[in-house]
Amino acid sequence: MDEEYQLETANGEVIPVKGIHLAEIRLGNSTFRQKVFVADITDDVLLGLNVMAEQNFILDLPQRVLKTNNEEIILNFPKIRALPIRTVKASEDVEIPPQSEVVLEAICDNSTEEDETVIVEPKSENLLHHKGILTGRTLTVRKNKQMLVRMMNLKDYPQQISKGEPIAYRSAVHESTGKTPASIVFGAELRLPIDLISDRPKKEEGVNNYISHLQDRLQLTHAEVRQKMRIESDRMKTRYDLRANTGGFQVGEKVWLYNPKRTKGKSPKLQKSWEGPYTVVTRLNDVVYRIQKNPQAKMKIVHIDRLTPYQEPHPNEGVT
Numbered sequence: 001m002d003e004e005y006q007l008e009t010a011n012g013e014v015i016p017v018k019g020i021h022l023a024e025i026r027l028g029n030s031t032f033r034q035k036v037f038v039a040d041i042t043d044d045v046l047l048g049l050n051v052m053a054e055q056n057f058i059l060d061l062p063q064r065v066l067k068t069n070n071e072e073i074i075l076n077f078p079k080i081r082a083l084p085i086r087t088v089k090a091s092e093d094v095e096i097p098p099q100s101e102v103v104l105e106a107i108c109d110n111s112t113e114e115d116e117t118v119i120v121e122p123k124s125e126n127l128l129h130h131k132g133i134l135t136g137r138t139l140t141v142r143k144n145k146q147m148l149v150r151m152m153n154l155k156d157y158p159q160q161i162s163k164g165e166p167i168a169y170r171s172a173v174h175e176s177t178g179k180t181p182a183s184i185v186f187g188a189e190l191r192l193p194i195d196l197i198s199d200r201p202k203k204e205e206g207v208n209n210y211i212s213h214l215q216d217r218l219q220l221t222h223a224e225v226r227q228k229m230r231i232e233s234d235r236m237k238t239r240y241d242l243r244a245n246t247g248g249f250q251v252g253e254k255v256w257l258y259n260p261k262r263t264k265g266k267s268p269k270l271q272k273s274w275e276g277p278y279t280v281v282t283r284l285n286d287v288v289y290r291i292q293k294n295p296q297a298k299m300k301i302v303h304i305d306r307l308t309p310y311q312e313p314h315p316n317e318g319v320t
Contacts, residue, residue: 007039015039025051027066028073090145094161096133096153104161106149133159178228179221187217245304249280249289254310257291257302278308 018039282290
């Protein structure tokens, strides 16, 4: 090798380089050359090639585009499902020492998924303004209905956080509206303390101009939200109508009743969700029926969505 290279681990250990391979990487219509190092690595480590930095690539995830020097390459990966917005609350009473940072356990309101990746952001009415407590923006994994949230006490005395006290929002674009709650309510995204440090100051504008621009943004945002919600509502109705029974059932017709029952220790896949056959006794209205399993059984009043036509089994012909 003309040049001497060496690989270093995170703790400073040196790994000898045995060789270098010049690999060709083709993206779209462009071809790039990248050095690949050959070495004996026996530990579990994370390897990577700094191709994007060396070749001045720009990865635009919202637009799903990889920009090179010569072209823009469309990335064909599925759109990421938007996370819902829920309030994060403290799961127990916690005391934060003065000028200290702690990681505490929190719970999420109205969450049904057991394990999920979430983004934690401070509330709009951040506790920093009231108690001097700062909630860190965190990407974390919620397990067993709990998650870890990083908080800092900026005061010179201990601070108390009570159980159930809201400390943050899980913030993301709402799937139905296509907007974040902050943009709908305030006409702008929330700014975190780190944004005040890293972002460039925006151009000052007069009060009248600010109010005019804010009104325009809110009107445009609300119009977009209403249109998006109409589209989502029509989409949900279309999906529902595909499986809806518009004809209904006649009196005396045999039907199955959807009535799932779960037995402990038995897989739901192996348990019956439908029972019957039932007989339609009365049609109370377009979607509600009174059914009965047999003349001696108690009648049930059920919605049409829980019913499906019953077909008599065909006799086994030719079987001895």
